[in-house]
Amino acid sequence: MTQIRFARPEDVSTILRFVRELAEFEREADKVVATEALLHEAMFGERPVAEAVIAEREGEPLGMALFFHNFSTWTGWRGLYLEDLYVTPEARGQGVGAALLRHLAGIAVDRGCTRFEWAVLDWNEKAISFYKAMGAEPMDEWTVNRVSGDALTKLAGRG
Structure with missing residues (x-):
């Protein structure tokens, strides 16, 4: 039977391994610059900004979900974002x-979140079908934007 539990500090190496395996699947393995120290600080440091749950069977890690809270000005409530x-x-x-999605939905409900959101790559049709079967609604009218690296520094007026 699969059990799901909150990640502990000793899980950071497993979480980073999973992040790297996911990045490889998403054809972006060279983009991972996270370290165990960075993930540890993000999840277990003085001001945590992310959480994770681990799915395991007989103590063997099978998967994980890493998430954080966001906020909706329209609802006035926080949401849960699956990274x-x-x-x-x-x-x-x-x-x-x-099981991981259901567990996170339960966390969202328990914490009073009004939304549970995530992004999926357009080419990952298996995942898109899976998410639709779980009740997710694609938000086709929205485009994700990102500013990073030199562009972020320039936008901040610091470069």
């Missing part, structure tokens, strides 16, 4: 991903 959902290749198709 990464990852299930190991050998555990896929066994309900682990669905």
Whole structure:
């Protein structure tokens, strides 16, 4: 039986391994610059900004969901944003991903969140179908924007 629990500091190396495996799947392995120290600080430091849950069976990690809270000015309430959902290749198709999503939905409800959101790559049709089957509604009218690196420094007027 799959069990889901909140990540602990000793899980950081597993979480980073999962992040790297996810990045490889998403064809962006060279973009991962996170370290165990950075993830530890982000999740367990003085001012945590992210949380994670681990799915495991008999103590063996099968996957994880890393998330944080966002805020909706329209509702006046916080939401839950899923940054990464990852299930190991050998555990896929066994309900682990669905269990992780259901667990996070429960966290969102328990914490009074009015939304549970995430992004998915356009080419990942398997994931898109899975998310739709779980009740997610694609927000086709929205485009995700990002400013990073030199462009971020320039936008901040510091470069």
